[in-house]
Amino acid sequence: MRKFTTRALLVAAALSASVSTLAASELNFWSWRQEDIAAYEKIIAAFEATHPDIKITYTAHEAKAYNTILTTALAGGSGPDIIHTRAYGSLEAISGAGYLEALDGQVDLSLLSADELLGTTLRADGRIYAVPFASQTVVVYYNKDIFDANNITVPETFEEFKAASTALKAAGITPLANGTADGWTVEIMSGAIMPNFYGSGFFGEVTSGATDFEDARYVGALEKMSELAEFMPTGFEGVDYATMKALFTSGAAAMFIGGSWEINGFRDAGINFEIMPGPAAEAGGERMVATWLDGGYGVNAASENKEDALEFIRFTATTPFAQMLTDELNNVAAVDGAMSSDATLSRVSSFHSAATPYIMLVAFRFDTPTGSTLLQSGLQELMTGAKTAAEVAADVSNGIKTAE
Amino acid sequence: MSMTNADYEKAKRNRTLKLKLWLLFLILPPAAILIVFVFVPMGSAVWYSVFDWDGLVRKEFIGLANFQDILFNPLKNKVLFNAFMNNVKVFVSLMLVQNGIALVIALLLARNPKGYRFYQVVFFLPVILSTVIIGFQWKLFLNPVFGLVNKFLHNIGLHDWALPWLGLPETALNSMLLVNSWHWFGFPTLVFLAAIHRIPKDFIEAARLDGASEWRIAREIIWPLMAPAITIITVLTFIGSFNWFEIPYIMNGLEGSPAGSTDMLGLMFYRTAFGSVSAGGSNFGSGSALAVLMFIFIFVFSIIATKYLTSREVEMN
Numbered sequence: 001m002r003k004f005t006t007r008a009l010l011v012a013a014a015l016s017a018s019v020s021t022l023a024a025s026e027l028n029f030w031s032w033r034q035e036d037i038a039a040y041e042k043i044i045a046a047f048e049a050t051h052p053d054i055k056i057t058y059t060a061h062e063a064k065a066y067n068t069i070l071t072t073a074l075a076g077g078s079g080p081d082i083i084h085t086r087a088y089g090s091l092e093a094i095s096g097a098g099y100l101e102a103l104d105g106q107v108d109l110s111l112l113s114a115d116e117l118l119g120t121t122l123r124a125d126g127r128i129y130a131v132p133f134a135s136q137t138v139v140v141y142y143n144k145d146i147f148d149a150n151n152i153t154v155p156e157t158f159e160e161f162k163a164a165s166t167a168l169k170a171a172g173i174t175p176l177a178n179g180t181a182d183g184w185t186v187e188i189m190s191g192a193i194m195p196n197f198y199g200s201g202f203f204g205e206v207t208s209g210a211t212d213f214e215d216a217r218y219v220g221a222l223e224k225m226s227e228l229a230e231f232m233p234t235g236f237e238g239v240d241y242a243t244m245k246a247l248f249t250s251g252a253a254a255m256f257i258g259g260s261w262e263i264n265g266f267r268d269a270g271i272n273f274e275i276m277p278g279p280a281a282e283a284g285g286e287r288m289v290a291t292w293l294d295g296g297y298g299v300n301a302a303s304e305n306k307e308d309a310l311e312f313i314r315f316t317a318t319t320p321f322a323q324m325l326t327d328e329l330n331n332v333a334a335v336d337g338a339m340s341s342d343a344t345l346s347r348v349s350s351f352h353s354a355a356t357p358y359i360m361l362v363a364f365r366f367d368t369p370t371g372s373t374l375l376q377s378g379l380q381e382l383m384t385g386a387k388t389a390a391e392v393a394a395d396v397s398n399g400i401k402t403a404e
Numbered sequence: 405m406s407m408t409n410a411d412y413e414k415a416k417r418n419r420t421l422k423l424k425l426w427l428l429f430l431i432l433p434p435a436a437i438l439i440v441f442v443f444v445p446m447g448s449a450v451w452y453s454v455f456d457w458d459g460l461v462r463k464e465f466i467g468l469a470n471f472q473d474i475l476f477n478p479l480k481n482k483v484l485f486n487a488f489m490n491n492v493k494v495f496v497s498l499m500l501v502q503n504g505i506a507l508v509i510a511l512l513l514a515r516n517p518k519g520y521r522f523y524q525v526v527f528f529l530p531v532i533l534s535t536v537i538i539g540f541q542w543k544l545f546l547n548p549v550f551g552l553v554n555k556f557l558h559n560i561g562l563h564d565w566a567l568p569w570l571g572l573p574e575t576a577l578n579s580m581l582l583v584n585s586w587h588w589f590g591f592p593t594l595v596f597l598a599a600i601h602r603i604p605k606d607f608i609e610a611a612r613l614d615g616a617s618e619w620r621i622a623r624e625i626i627w628p629l630m631a632p633a634i635t636i637i638t639v640l641t642f643i644g645s646f647n648w649f650e651i652p653y654i655m656n657g658l659e660g661s662p663a664g665s666t667d668m669l670g671l672m673f674y675r676t677a678f679g680s681v682s683a684g685g686s687n688f689g690s691g692s693a694l695a696v697l698m699f700i701f702i703f704v705f706s707i708i709a710t711k712y713l714t715s716r717e718v719e720m721n
Contacts (some may be wrong), residue, residue, distance in 0.1 A: 068678055071686065075461070097461045181571045183661050184682055210606040235548025237662060238568025243549050252549075365684055369479060372682040377663045386573065386663065402479050 004232040027056045027312065031084035032066035039143065039328035047315050054308045056082070067093075069285075074099045074300070081303040082312055085130045087293040088121035089365035094124045095129035098294040101306060107314050111322075115355075116334045118224040119293030119362070122238040131317045132295025132334035134325060137348050137357065138191035138290045139255040141248065141266060147174060152254075154276060156287075158196070158224060161279040163268055165231040168254050175231040176255035179239020183376030187360065189257045190379060191290030192278035195356045197221035199313050200288060203356055207363045213397035214390075222382060222389035224281075230384045237384050260348045264330050267344075275344060277351045289351045292358040293334060367403035374399040426710065446699070449692045457689035470693035483695055484694075487660070487667045490577060494668070495645035497578075502585035502639055503592050511622060517594035524597075528590035539654030544585040546570050546655075570656055572664035580666060583652050588644075592637045599633035635713035639706050646702050649674070659683065669698050 008175060031040070040058045049052060053298040059080070061069050074077035074094060083100070085091050092286045094218050096099055104127055105107070109117065112132055120130040147154065147164075152172050165175035195202075198217040205211045206218075230399035233247060249269035250254035256262070257278075266273055277287040297316045299309045315321050319337035326338040332348050340346045357363065364371025387395075453470055456463040474480050509527060513520060530538065530634035545552045546569040554566035569579040603626060613619050658680050660667025674681045677691020689695065 028439060068686075089684055090659070090681075093679075179571070181568075181661060182479060182657065183659055187682075233549060235554070235568035235571065237571025238546070238548040239571070240547075243547055245550065365682075368676075368684050368687070369483075370684040372660065373684075376659065377661075380662045384662070385573070399479065 006374055015181075023166055024053045024055055026081055027054060027305055027309055028080035029056050029058045029082040029312075030066075030070060030080040031058065031060050031064040031083070034060040034063065034086070036060070036241070036329055039324075042328055043321065043324045046320075047312060051311060054311065056312060064372065069383050070094070074302075077302065079216050079300050081299055081300055081305050083130075083150075083298045084133075084295060085120070085298045086295045088362060089131075089370070091120055091296070091298075092122060092366060096124060096168065097107065099301055100129040101301045101303075102129060102313070103131065103299070103310075106130045106310055107131060107317055109317055111317060111319065111336045112334055113336070115357070116293050116329075120296040122367075130298035131313055132293050132296045134289050134294045134329075134331035134333055135295050135352075136358075137260040137332065137351060137355070138188055138278070139260060139348065139351065140192055140278055141256050141258060141262065141273050141275055143248070143251060144272045144274050146251065146254040151319060154274075155279055157283050158279045158281060162227065162231070165228075165255075166198045169231060174233045174253040176228065176233075176249060177239075177244045177247040178232055178258075179236040179258040180232075180380050181240040181243075183380060184372070185244060185258075186379040186383065187240050187372055187376050188259060189228075190221075190375070191358050192257045193225050193228065193364040194218075194221035195290055196281050197224050197286040198286065200286065200354075200356055203359055203363070206359070210260070213400065214393050219389050219393045222392055226382050226385075226389060229318070229385070236382075242284075245370075254336065260332060260345075262273060262349075263342075265346050275347055277354070287351075288354045288356045290351060290358040290359050291355040294331075296334075364400055364403075368402075369399055369403055371400055373394065410649070440714075449695050449699075451692075453692035453696050455689050457692075458685070458687045461531050462688075466689070474690060474694055474697065483664070483672060484665065484669075486572070486664055487669045487672045490660075490665075490667055491648065491669050492585075493577065494581060495642055497581045498585065498588075498641050498645055499638065501581065502589050503641060506589045506592035506637075507586065507596055509589070509593045510600060513593070513597055513602040514626075524594075527593050530587050531590040533587070535650040536654060538583065538587050539651050542586075543570065543655050546579055560659060571662055573662050576662060577654060580651050580655050584648075585609065588675050592641075595633050595637055599630035603629045603708045604681060621624055631713070631717040635710060635717065638713060639710055642707060643658050643702055644696065669694070673698065 006344055029040075029044070033040070037058065037060050044056045044058055048056065066388075067086070070079065070083065071094065075214065076096075079099070083094075085094065085100070090353060101224055102125075109128065109131065116132040116135065117128055120132055121128050142154070146152075146168070150168060150173070152164045153160075154168060155164045156297065166207050168175040177226060178185060178189050198215070198221040202211070202215070206213065229236070233243075233253065239247070243256075244253075245262075245265070247253040249271055249273065256266075260275075263275075277289045280287045299306060299313055303309050317335060319335060322333035322335035322338035323335045325331050326340050326342075326345070330340075330342055330345055332340075332345065332352075340344070360371035374396045376397050378387065381387040382392045452462075454465060456466045456469070474484060507560055509523075514525060517523070544550070546554075548554055548566070548568035548571065555570065557563070557566040567575055577709050607625055607629075608621055611625055616624075647670055648668050652666050652668050652671055653674075656662075656666045658671055658675055659682065660671050672695045674680075674690055676687055676694055679686035
């Protein structure tokens with residue numbers, strides 16, 4: 001009997017020891033950013049230094065499969081405590097199903113703009129389900145060495161842009177690296193060119209229903225877009241994303257229209273490049289860039305460590321966090337107050353004074369078929385000459401009106 | 405010591421029991437695998453297809469509304485019809501090109517040319533390569549900027565022929581079909597060759613002695629007698645064509661780019677059920693309904709085709 005008691009005491013002691021080591025809560029943080037693992041580990045270490053009771057493990061899943069992996073886990077009642085969410089339609093899929101904790105009232109969101117919070121707001125209840133983390137911007141990259149060697153001045157207007165492209169083409173250089181084989185890259189390209197023609201008021205009008213995509217401004221913007229086909233690579237119909245990047249980084253093409261996330265890659269490739277916003281419609285006109293929110297940080301509503309997870313989320317809404325995000329990842333942080341020591345990134349931020357939402361992703365990716373599906377296929381037909389701007393506009397407009 | 409009757413009976417019973425256990429042991433594992441990995445998923449697809457499951461959470465029972473939506477909603481049935489017609493094109497083209505080439509090669513190999521073994525191996529080699537590798541490699545070959553195909557065309561002076569093969573609606577599907585034919589033609593070749601070898605030599609020799617031409621021998625003796633092989637290859641090509649997914653997915657992506665010209669039922673199913681970055685969220689209900697429709701179509705037509713083709717086969721007695 002005595003032996004038994006001793007044993008029981010020993011077991012109890014062992015158990016309590018293990019419980020006390022568990023007292024620090026262990027949080028799981030899932031993301032699709034495999035390229036950012038090292039940076040997130042640094043950021044997490046900084047958080048843990050001030051919160052010794054909380055331990056966070058960052059797991060990055062394969063980007064393409066991330067939505068499926070996450071939604072399957074959430075539907076099965078598990079999933080991580082902290083969730084790196086996408087924005088807009090993709091976020092609605094999980095916040096609308098009740099898997100995310102509403103953050104307004106629990107997290108100080110005062111350092112975020114209304115535009116950015118729109119990306120993590122559930123339209124049905126108007127509540128915010130994630131802290132926006134970074135925005136992406138469509139810009140025009142140009143190879144400074146090629147521009148200098150051919151005496152090309154950086155174009156301001158669309159006509160100058162075409163003139164520069166004509167001169168480059170005459171010199172045997174492909175002016176634009178962009179192709180149309182991957183539909184999404186043409187949509188990105190439209191984000192640099194079209195806003196300057198349909199203007200800053202169009203987004204508000206088309207989303208409120210005051211106008212539709214057959215609006216003359218939109219058709220006109222599509223026509224301008226189609227004028228660039230002659231400056232794209234020979235066989236651009238078959239040029240995919242990888243080939244586009246290879247053309248630009250090898251110096252075979254002088255310009256590349258793409259997202260601000262390319263900065264790091266192009267820098268690593270060692271090319272001497274600079275960025276500019278898409279060309280203005282006319283001299284002195286506004287040069288707008290399309291931007292969108294890349295995603296946010298949310299809390300699993302079923303998490304057992306909700307309070308600790310919220311503590312980390314509060315941290316993500318602060319300027320020190322935004323500063324780390326800027327320094328470590330070269331992202332344009334959504335939270336205000338971060339200063340970038342990177343000149344290119346600062347330029348991206350400076351373009352935001354004339355920003356317009358990246359139209360299909362921000363407003364028309366909630367129903368099927370999505371605006372992106374319609375526009376990508378339409379742009380492929382437009383650039384190859386299979387359809388006119390008016391026909392493409394009609395297809396997009398009708399598709400969006402009948403989407404459900 | 406001799407065996408008594410009772411001993412003998414017991415031994416016999418033991419043997420039958422052993423045999424039964426042995427059979428059970430052999431049948432159970434494959435049966436379990438079939439049930440778990442084939443019948444249960446099939447059943448669950450049917451079950452899911454009658455629910456509103458747009459997004460993450462399964463909502464209420466909606467009967468046949470998902471089927472109605474796919475078949476009669478003008479936006480969706482336009483996509484469905486386009487994908488279906490592309491699958492039909494795939495079937496017809498593969499029958500003509502892939503299996504046609506295979507038949508010609510099989511007929512040539514059946515005449516035991518010099519290097520017969522070598523050719524047999526070479527023709528079969530692409531079949532054992534991974535489809536992912538083949539799709540990726542041919543995507544590089546067909547690249548309009550760096551690709552070998554266009555480089556070759558330029559080198560031999562055919563500059564106008566150097567097209568962005570995978571980027572034009574007129575050439576994208578055909579290019580992928582040629583790649584698929586290159587990948588798979590070795591398989592029907594082998595099946596046809598085996599069928600030709602099964603035909604008794606004396607049939608052909610007798611015909612030759614009677615002065616029949618090679619063409620007549622091929623048409624009137626070899627062709628009818630290899631009918632069972634044709635049946636198998638036709639049905640397999642049919643199933644493969646309507647389930648075609650890997651090559652289009654790898655070479656031109658989930659959206660059937662450019663502008664839907666390479667869209668397939670398989671791609672449409674994937675986009676609908678699992679969603680994609682551009683095409684929007686997942687809809688398991690709708691996706692399952694499409695999968696059920698595809699299954700019914702392929703199943704029914706395969707049975708009809710098998711019945712019809714088998715009835716035309718000649719017995720070799």
